[in-house]
Each structure stands twice: as structure tokens, then as C-alpha cells.
Amino acid sequence: MLYIIGLGLGDERDITLRGIDAVKKxxxxxxxxxxxxxxxxxxxxGLSNMEKLYGRPITVADRETVEEKADHFLxxxxxxxxxxxxxxxxxxATTHSDLVVRAKNLGVQVKVVFNASVMNAIGICGLQLYxxxxxxxxxxxxxxxxxxxxxxxxxxxxxHGLHTLCLLDIRVKEPSFESxxxxxxxxxxxxxxxxxxxxEQLLEVGQLQGEPAYNEDTDCVGFARLGSEGQMIVxxxxxxxxxxxxxxxxxxxxxxGKTHPVEEEMLDFYxxxxxxxxxxxxxxx
Amino acid sequence: MLYIIGLGLGDERDITLRGIDAVKKxxxxxxxxxxxxxxxxxxxxGLSNMEKLYGRPITVADRETVEEKADHFLxxxxxxxxxxxxxxxxxxATTHSDLVVRAKNLGVQVKVVFNASVMNAIGICGLQLYxxxxxxxxxxxxxxxxxxxxxxxxxxxxxHGLHTLCLLDIRVKEPSFESxxxxxxxxxxxxxxxxxxxxEQLLEVGQLQGEPAYNEDTDCVGFARLGSEGQMIVxxxxxxxxxxxxxxxxxxxxxxGKTHPVEEEMLDFYxxxxxxxxxxxxxxx
Numbered sequence: 001m002l003y004i005i006g007l008g009l010g011d012e013r014d015i016t017l018r019g020i021d022a023v024k025k026x027x028x029x030x031x032x033x034x035x036x037x038x039x040x041x042x043x044x045x046g047l048s049n050m051e052k053l054y055g056r057p058i059t060v061a062d063r064e065t066v067e068e069k070a071d072h073f074l075x076x077x078x079x080x081x082x083x084x085x086x087x088x089x090x091x092x093a094t095t096h097s098d099l100v101v102r103a104k105n106l107g108v109q110v111k112v113v114f115n116a117s118v119m120n121a122i123g124i125c126g127l128q129l130y131x132x133x134x135x136x137x138x139x140x141x142x143x144x145x146x147x148x149x150x151x152x153x154x155x156x157x158x159x160h161g162l163h164t165l166c167l168l169d170i171r172v173k174e175p176s177f178e179s180x181x182x183x184x185x186x187x188x189x190x191x192x193x194x195x196x197x198x199x200e201q202l203l204e205v206g207q208l209q210g211e212p213a214y215n216e217d218t219d220c221v222g223f224a225r226l227g228s229e230g231q232m233i234v235x236x237x238x239x240x241x242x243x244x245x246x247x248x249x250x251x252x253x254x255x256x257g258k259t260h261p262v263e264e265e266m267l268d269f270y271x272x273x274x275x276x277x278x279x280x281x282x283x284x285x
Numbered sequence: 286m287l288y289i290i291g292l293g294l295g296d297e298r299d300i301t302l303r304g305i306d307a308v309k310k311x312x313x314x315x316x317x318x319x320x321x322x323x324x325x326x327x328x329x330x331g332l333s334n335m336e337k338l339y340g341r342p343i344t345v346a347d348r349e350t351v352e353e354k355a356d357h358f359l360x361x362x363x364x365x366x367x368x369x370x371x372x373x374x375x376x377x378a379t380t381h382s383d384l385v386v387r388a389k390n391l392g393v394q395v396k397v398v399f400n401a402s403v404m405n406a407i408g409i410c411g412l413q414l415y416x417x418x419x420x421x422x423x424x425x426x427x428x429x430x431x432x433x434x435x436x437x438x439x440x441x442x443x444x445h446g447l448h449t450l451c452l453l454d455i456r457v458k459e460p461s462f463e464s465x466x467x468x469x470x471x472x473x474x475x476x477x478x479x480x481x482x483x484x485e486q487l488l489e490v491g492q493l494q495g496e497p498a499y500n501e502d503t504d505c506v507g508f509a510r511l512g513s514e515g516q517m518i519v520x521x522x523x524x525x526x527x528x529x530x531x532x533x534x535x536x537x538x539x540x541x542g543k544t545h546p547v548e549e550e551m552l553d554f555y556x557x558x559x560x561x562x563x564x565x566x567x568x569x570x
Contacts, residue, residue: 008301009399016400017298017305017338053302089401091408100411101550114294114406114512115301116374116399119414123376124397126385129404130422134447135415160441162419227399265386 002077002103006089006115009227012050019113023054026083033062077108092117125221126266133157135165138198148205155213161258168193192249195222199238219256235270287362287388291374291400294512297335304398308339311368318347362393377402410506411551418442420450423483433490440498446543453478477534480507484523504541520555
């Protein structure tokens with residue numbers, strides 16, 4: 001049996017009781033490193049806290065392990081119980097559909113334990129989840145590659161008054177271009193896009209349009225470390241948010257559409273005043 | 286302090302460790318009855334299981350208590366720790382923004398514990414969450430009231446190839462029309478919309494259009510009791526799903542947009558074969 005278990009957003013205490021029970025049944029426990037490295041700080045003592053609390057040794061599975069060696073742990077899952085831990089929800093922002101498909105094709109039974117993901121936790125800012133349009137991803141621009149397919153989607157959402165969730169690029173364990181040329185993989189340090197960079201790129205693309213769908217005065221909400229104790233949520237215009245230091249990863253951004261009065265009232269709690277908030281206590285238990 | 290704690294979707298074991306810790310700190314624990322009555326079966330032994338597991342007596346707060354007597358428990362929360370338990374995520378499909386606004390305006394600190402909601406758990410069927418358009422609600426039609434504002438939104442989503450989540454009507458503790466006339470409240474029995482009724486209403490509205498955005502051959506996914514052990518997920522055309530008995534509440538429906546190959550592969554696991562599945566074991570731990 002393969003258990004795919006959502007860990008939620010904050011730390012090791014965001015697993016559910018159902019999730020803990022499943023982990024304790026398993027002979028082997030893997031954790032996906034791709035986002036967990038950044039959000040749970042697994043490089044430091046996050047992993048050992050987790051091992052202590054869950055009562056199981058945990059193997060970190062980086063992207064290559066998952067993509068290249070999936071057959072290995074899927075064959076383990078045929079004969080024994082294997083847990084695969086995933087930050088957020090198993091089918092949230094990063095999808096694990098491919099792993100499920102491979103497992104089922106190999107005749108491995110799959111069970112899922114749900115949890116919160118960024119896709120629903122952004123509800124905390126007060127903007128109603130059913131008033132969001134299509135979600136967009138903002139990739140890191142390079143000198144030669146400046147893909148802007150997000151623009152058209154944002155424009156469409158805004159023309160119907162809908163909010164837009166922007167997921168910001170994460171680069172973990174990317175082989176460097178130089179190392180690929182030399183035929184020996186070396187990795188770039190992990191990078192995550194800040195809200196500031198995202199707004200810069202959004203404005204760059206917007207300024208190329210005749211009548212841009214948004215500009216520096218457009219209302220947004222910036223989220224950093226959503227669901228963790230140091231969570232920071234700030235509402236303001238693109239111009240205002242660009243000046244805020246949101247600190248450590250992960251970040252995401254919502255472009256606000258047409259609002260209802262209750263949405264406005266909630267947003268007001270997160271609005272910038274003269275003192276830029278360092279951390280909200282609109283917080284996490 | 287007011288703790289608003291998401292319970293997740295299945296049963297009392299879907300609370301997170303962070304959530305349990307918060308409940309145990311609280312002097313008073315309320316549970317919102319509106320959806321929990323239907324999804325957690327609180328009328329039977331769900332409540333006592335929950336009290337046993339969480340180690341606290343729990344007061345069921347029906348809709349009226351929340352709306353009319355919120356000031357009472359918010360004033361409790363000013364001087365002590367009060368937990369308000371909510372099925373799913375605090376800011377998922379049913380929103381509790383209003384309660385937060387009232388609390389903050391009274392100077393009560395609020396902390397939130399996230400959990401899974403239907404808005405992200407539908408990811409289990411393999412359709413990517415970032416490929417959904419605006420969510421729609423399907424209300425019960427009556428003889429004289431047949432609101433169809435969902436149609437335009439579905440049409441718009443489909444014209445851009447996006448999937449649509451349809452949330453289906455729930456009626457709990459609605460005063461009957463007759464009793465309101467007599468000035469003494471009596472309640473209708475709880476009602477929830479089945480997938481079958483939703484499709485019937487969707488097709489009725491579609492058939493009034495020139496070139497309907499969907500018809501009996503449109504692919505959909507029906508979800509019943511999402512996240513609980515008896516979860517049922519079936520993919521098929523509207524015509525096919527209309528013949529399926531999805532059983533007990535809660536139900537929701539996704540109208541499938543344009544699909545990618547990985548989405549297709551996952552959907553295939555849920556497709557109807559000759560034997561109508563009674564229950565999926567694509568299951569819950």
C-alpha cells in the first residue's frame with residue numbers, strides 16, 4: 001500500500017491524526033524534498049523533529065529520486081506499507097498525480113490523506129475562494145526567456161471581477177547550465193521567487209500592453225510562510241507591497257478583483273498602515 | 286482568544302495535531318452544526334467520539350446560535366480561550382469571515398488552524414486545481430424560483446477550457462414557510478442536493494440555451510462524502526452519472542474542461558465500467 005500523506009503548511013504539527021496513524025503503520029517513510037526543503041526547513045532540525053514526533057525514520061526523496069527511482073519505492077509499496085509525505089495537500093499546488101498513475105498501473109493500492117494547501121489557505125485573507133478565476137504561475141525571467149502567458153489569464157480574470165492567485169517560481173536542485181554542458185551535474189543553490197520580484201515582472205509585462213489589466217495602483221495581498229507561526233499577510237497596492245520585506249520563503253501573491261463588503265472588511269485588517277507590519281498575529285495557533 | 290479550527294472532511298481523526306493542541310487549551314469548545322450535522326453525522330455518535338478524542342465537552346452551535354448569539358461567545362473569548370470547530374477549512378466553501386470581523390472589531394484575538402476543504406480535496410480526481418475557473422453554487426429550484434446565474438459562469442469557464450466545481454445546495458434548520466407565516470418557527474427536515482438533482486437542474490437550464498455550453502454527453506466527476514472512508518468518486522458523462530446512486534451526503538460535482546494527458550490517465554481510474562462502482566477504494570487512509 002502506498003500512502004500519500006499531506007503534511008499541511010506550517011510544520012510537523014500540521015499533520016492530521018489520520019495521517020499520523022498511517023505513518024505509524026508504514027515500514028518505510030519518504031518525504032518529498034522539493035518544497036519541504038524550503039517551507040519546513042528540513043536542512044536544519046525540521047527532519048529530526050518530524051522523526052521524533054512521528055516515531056519513524058524518514059528518508060528525504062529529492063526530485064530525482066521521485067522521478068527516476070519511483071519504480072523502486074513503488075515496488076516496496078507492493079509488498080509493504082510505504083508512506084510518501086508531501087508538504088500541503090497531495091493534490092494541491094504541486095501535483096502528485098503522476099506518482100498515483102504509476103502506482104496504480106503497477107497494481108499498487110494508493111490511499112490519500114488530505115490536508116490544507118496554499119490553494120485553500122489563502123482564504124484567510126477574507127477574499128472568497130469561489131470568487132477566484134484561473135490560478136497562474138509566475139516563472140523567473142532570464143535574459144533570454146521572459147514568458148508572459150500569465151498576463152492573458154490575469155486579464156481575463158480581472159475582466160470578470162475575479163481574484164487571481166499567483167504561484168511564484170521555486171527552483172530546487174536545478175542542475176546549472178554550465179555543469180550540464182560539461183556533462184557532470186552540479187546544482188544551483190535553491191531559489192524561490194519573492195513577492196517583490198513577482199510584482200516587478202508583472203509590471204514589466206503589464207507596461208507592454210496598451211491598456212494594462214493592472215498597474216502599480218492595483219490592490220494585492222502578499223502571503224509569506226502561509227500557515228506557519230511566522231506567517232505574514234499584507235494587503236496593499238503593487239507599489240506598496242513592492243517596498244515590503246516579506247522575509248523567508250515561501251511567498252505567493254493574490255491580485256484582488258472586485259470585492260464584496262465582507263471581503264473589504266477582512267482585507268482592512270491586513271492593510272498597510274504607516275508602520276509596515278513585520279509579522280501578523282492574525283495568526284496561527 | 287478565539288481559535289477557529291478546521292476539522293477536515295472525514296471524521297474526528299482529520300483534525301491536525303496543531304488543532305488538537307489548541308482545543309485542549311480552550312475553556313469552551315463549540316462546533317458549527319450547519320455542515321457538520323450532515324458530513325460528520327453529529328446526530329448519532331459523532332459528537333461523543335469527538336469529545337472522547339479531544340478530551341473536551343463540545344457544544345453544538347447551530348446557525349442561529351452563530352448568527353444571533355455570536356456576541357455571547359465572542360465575549361467569552363475576550364476573557365478566556367474559546368474554540369470554534371468548523372468542518373473542512375475555516376475559510377473553505379462556507380466562510381467564517383464574518384465571525385472573524387466581529388471578533389476583531391470587539392478586540393478579540395483570533396487564531397486559525399487550517400485544514401483540507403472540498404476546494405482542494407477535489408484534486409484527488411486528477412484534474413489540476415490551477416485549471417479550474419470560478420466555482421458555482423447550484424441552489425434547489427422551487428416551483429417559482431429557478432435561479433440560473435451558474436449557467437453563465439460555467440459557459441465562461443468552458444469557453445476557456447477550464448474545469449468547474451459545482452457546490453450543491455444544503456438546507457439545514459430552515460424555518461418552514463408555513464411556520465414563519467404563523468409566527469412560530471418550525472423547521473424543515475435537513476436537505477442536501479444530490480448529484481442527480483444537480484445534473485437534472487443543469488440540463489434543464491442548458492436546454493433553454495441556443496448552443497448550450499454542456500449537454501448530456503459532457504464529462505463530469507461526481508464526489509460523495511469526499512475525504513471520509515465511504516468516499517465515492519465516479520467519472521462519466523452527465524447522462525451516466527444521473528443513473529448512479531451516490532448515497533448519503535455531502536455531494537459535489539465537477540464539470541470537466543479541456544484535459545491534459547496526465548489528467549486523462551487519472552480520470553480513467555474513476556470512469557464507469559459495466560459495473561457501477563458502489564464505493565471507490567481510491568481511498569482514504
